[in-house]
Amino acid sequence: MSASQSAVRSRAEAVAVSRTFDWMILFVLFTVVLGGYHIHFMLTGGDWDFWSDWKDRRLWVTVVPIVAITFPAAVQACLWWRYRLPIGATLCVLALLLGEWINRYMNFWGWTYFPINICFPSQLIPGAIILDVVLMLSGSMTLTAVAGGLGWGLIFYPSNWPVIAPLHQPVEYNGMMFTLADLSGYHYVRTGTPEYIRMVEKGTLRTFGKDVAPVSAFFSGFVSVIIYFLWHFFGKWFAGTGFIADDAS
Amino acid sequence: MKIIKDKIASLSFVALLMALTAAMFYTPTASAHGEKSQAAFMRMRTIHWYDLNWSKDEVAVNETVTISGKFHVFGGWPESVDEPDVSFLNIGIPGPVFIRAGSWIGGQLVPRSVALSLGETYDFKVLLKARRPGDWHVHTMMNVQGGGPIIGPGKWVTITGSMSQFVNPIVTLTGKTLDLETYNIGNIYFWHAIWYAVGVAWMWYWAKGPIFIPRQLAVASGKANTLISSGDKKVGIAFLVGTIVANAVLMGTTNEAYPVTTPLQAGTMRGIIPLELPVPSVSVVVDDATYRVPGRAMQMSLTITNNGDSSVRLGEFMTASVRFLEPDVLEDETGYPDDLLAEEGLTVSDNSPLAPGETRSVSVTASDAAWEVYRLADLIYDPDSRFAGLLFFYDEAGNRQMVMVDAPLIPSFI
Structure with missing residues (x-):
């Protein structure tokens, strides 16, 4: 077989090779995104995502969706504009959560013995499905940024509430009131993470009384819209193949 | 000669492998807390711990140890370290081998950060409940915002028993008794598994057909619009509506299940009372x-x-x-x-x-x-x-x- 001949000799072989190629690329994409997104998210979301006593109704709700919409926007740009595949956001979030769960179970629990109920990751899959479906239905980056990005921010708190609500039950402990999450953070000693590092319940949303989570979620959604645009362009640029001569021409 | 050389080479290779393997299995416990590497002036001119007492040297899982004593906040606090306006009485241990069952300064429970005054002396107490068996170096520690951890003396304490026996019973203000060690873990796994399955289902729907090469060829040849069918859109709408409705319903049912929830508790505690020591004669x-x-x-x-x-x-x-x-x-x-x-x-x-x-x-x-x-x-x-x-x-x-x-x-x- 010369170099100019095809490696496959029938349509069936071509399909089989194409499918093999699909799974290989999907696997590589999944693991590369897992690594990159995970590092990005640990560096930017960090403790808000690590600890249950950081998952508050103001800053966690605000920060996590904003820093988490980055990779989904970028990967969506690549998979949609090149392949019309509306799975970029879901793929990213599934990869991130798999990496996070491996980390939380193997390291946080298996290595340093923090119970999982203090160090579980935030839930992002519902927001990712919204982003992917809005992109598929609209085929528009702008609409996905505005409607999808807003939805991404707004659904974050409700989608996590079934998991964190039990930890927000109040407890009286040695004459002070805690939530169960606060008490976990106090009981399970983090030598390198003093309490004052915890950025929760800070801000100026006092006029909204106790109902600040929706306001925070709206704000998070608005900023997510902007971040979506930015990272969507990053994704488009990064997925370019201008370095290939044929494509460049 | 060649045989001898080959033998030496192969034995060297085996020795190298054995050394590498041994190195991998040699993982001594890191038990120090870096106290010796902390700048000397930090330890000399910030917090002076004294009259310290560790109530026990050996405890079984679920038993408690009390560390008590006093600390003097040095009046000539170094300029290069932020003053202890926001400080946290911590404990230097390798992870949660004990749980911190309580910590007090001047008789006040201090689960959060406190403001300390220069030149004052405070008494303190930390109550630790044994959780993980082993020999642990237990240090007093004061974290100061802008200053870092100021570590005090450390003493070895041995925990015996089994971690599986550890319990952390708590009674909520709504009268529910639970074990904080394991509470809610099943619920966390359940909802994460459910949503992960939904995400995988969405991925599977698209991955079951050709993904990359045929679709890329179609897009490149101007047939991108043919790649999303009306059936795809219906499935997408089902996922979208299902996701939104499910979250709305779950929000409601969760609120019914947990009608009393409170925000996380935070904020610096001020007004910690120092010891009234007599003026030295x-x-x-x-x-x-x-x-x-x-x-x-x-x-x-x-x-x-x-x-x-x-x-x-x-x-x-x-x-x-x-x-x-x-x-x-x-x-x-x-x-x-x-x-x-x-x-x-x-x-x-x-x-x-x-x-x-x-x-x-x-x-x-x-x-x-x-x-x-x-x-x-x-x-x-x-x-x-x-x-x-x-x-x-x-x-x-x-x-x-x-x-x-x-x-x-x-x-x-x-």
């Missing part, structure tokens, strides 16, 4: 101080005046958690960590009882290997070469007075 002036590098000894020339009504003797100099004792006056009976105790480390040129009204100039030498072992000698490389510490004087009845000293230090290299 002994006054001390540091005339000069030198640190002799070859001898690992610090020498101070002090002018001591006894303004009280009972004669006193100098019994101890303490700095950076290292206690230098004058053996004729004081013997430690508290079980203080050996490596931080220089039982005969303090020499006073004239330590005969200082009578009321008397003033005396003495030369005091604090010498011990601890200067080197605990890297306190590095003080001479600090940008602000000063030392600080606590002097403890004892009268005839055994009453103790604490006097703070703070002065420039001149190194002596010969």
Whole structure:
């Protein structure tokens, strides 16, 4: 077989090779995104995502969706504009959560013995499905940024509430009131993470009384819209193949 | 010859593999907390821990240990460290091998950060409940915002038993009894698994057909619009609506299941009450101080005046958690960590009882290997070469007075 001949000799072989190629690329994409997104998210979301006593109704709700919409926007740009595949956001979030769960179970629990109920990751899959479906239905980056990005921010708190609500039950402990999450953070000693590092319940949303989570979620959604645009362009640029001569021409 | 060379080569390879394997399996426990690497001035001129007591050296899982004592917030706090306006009484242990069942400063529970005042002395107590078996080095620790962790003395405590026996029962304000060690974990796994399955289902829907090459070819040839069918859109709408409705319903059912929830509790606690210590009747002036590098000894020339009504003797100099004792006056009976105790480390040129009204100039030498072992000698490389510490004087009845000293230090290299 010369170099100019095809490696496959029938349509069936071509399909089989194409499918093999699909799974290989999907696997590589999944693991590369897992690594990159995970590092990005640990560096930017960090403790808000690590600890249950950081998952508050103001800053966690605000920060996590904003820093988490980055990779989904970028990967969506690549998979949609090149392949019309509306799975970029879901793929990213599934990869991130798999990496996070491996980390939380193997390291946080298996290595340093923090119970999982203090160090579980935030839930992002519902927001990712919204982003992917809005992109598929609209085929528009702008609409996905505005409607999808807003939805991404707004659904974050409700989608996590079934998991964190039990930890927000109040407890009286040695004459002070805690939530169960606060008490976990106090009981399970983090030598390198003093309490004052915890950025929760800070801000100026006092006029909204106790109902600040929706306001925070709206704000998070608005900023997510902007971040979506930015990272969507990053994704488009990064997925370019201008370095290939044929494509460049 | 070639056979011998081959044998040597193959044996060397095997030896290399064995060495690598052994290195991988050799994972000694990291038990130190970096206390020796912390700048000497941080340990000497910030928080002075004293009168420390670890209630037990060995406990079973679920039993408690209390660490109690006092700490003095040094009045000459170094400029390069933020003042302790936001501080957290922590504990230096390798992860949650104990749980912190309680911590108090001045009798006030301090689960959150506190404001401390310079020059004041506070009593404290930390209650630890044993969780994970092993030998653990347990340090007192004060975290200061803008200053970092200021670590105090550490002592080894052994935990026996099995971690599987550990329980952490809590009663909520709604009357529910639960074990915080395991509470809600099943719920966390369940919802994460459900949503992960939904995400995988969405991925699978698209991955079951050709993904990359055929779709890329279609897009490149201008047939991108044919790649999303009406069926795809219907499935997408089902996922979208299902996701939104499911979350709305779950929000409602969760609120019904947990009608009483409160926000996370936060905020600095102010107004912590310091100890009301009597004003010392002994006054001390540091005339000069030198640190002799070859001898690992610090020498101070002090002018001591006894303004009280009972004669006193100098019994101890303490700095950076290292206690230098004058053996004729004081013997430690508290079980203080050996490596931080220089039982005969303090020499006073004239330590005969200082009578009321008397003033005396003495030369005091604090010498011990601890200067080197605990890297306190590095003080001479600090940008602000000063030392600080606590002097403890004892009268005839055994009453103790604490006097703070703070002065420039001149190194002596010969």
